[in-house]
Amino acid sequence: MSIQRCCPPKRVIRTDYSEDAAFFQALADEHRLAIVASLAQTDGEICVCDFTDSLPLNQPTVSHHLRILRESGLVTSERRGTWVYYSLAPDAKRRLQQSLRAIFEGRVLA
Amino acid sequence: MSIQRCCPPKRVIRTDYSEDAAFFQALADEHRLAIVASLAQTDGEICVCDFTDSLPLNQPTVSHHLRILRESGLVTSERRGTWVYYSLAPDAKRRLQQSLRAIFEGRVLA
DNA sequence: ATAAACCATCGATGATTGTCAATATACGCT
């Protein structure tokens, strides 16, 4: 007898998830998560100096993580005088939830 | 005059987010997201052979991604005869949402 | 027993990442 198939062939989704993956990639570091959580649970902004003071990382490393978060669009920065302040992007939470929904329930069409 | 501080010092959260980071790390790849999405949007399980057929990856690479998802606890696997079937872990979505909540609203205490 | 199919593991390779010291840039104060 011919080899039976494993099962009625299931549809493997071919959607392009690279944008969502980049999003999760930005969150895939404990220190970046601490930064995002600090921004989310404080109202307003946080000075870079507070991060360099509190995180167990050297200043260039903090700057590196902040850049990754900035380029992901999850946070924004603003220089005022000597200091630079970071804030959570207004739609950060919504965009993450949308990514989760896209994965678990399918992309919501416009 | 002495140098002024940047601002009233903001609390930077010192929670350990390494578990959540590992979670997001597992999702930080477009092909793994496609696998999770396929499992989430199909009822039941999907045979490994369907993934190797459909994903633009060779069989060892598919196996590699499945292993990462398995070890993260997001999916489970079961061998039946020649074939191995993967399913979404029942609490996968809930655990991810909990991580998001931990970040944006603070950890929920037991 | 043999063959064939499915899947996991191993080993290698190139790419990416997290980290830091050193340096550069931007700003405020004198």
Added chain:
DNA sequence: AGCGTATATTGACAATCATCGATGGTTTAT
């Protein structure tokens, strides 16, 4: 102009990662 502080960038390095060919284990069919 010159100095000191804050932040970003650069360059280097070790570690991790995604990918694939080769191999091995397991199961089914003959």
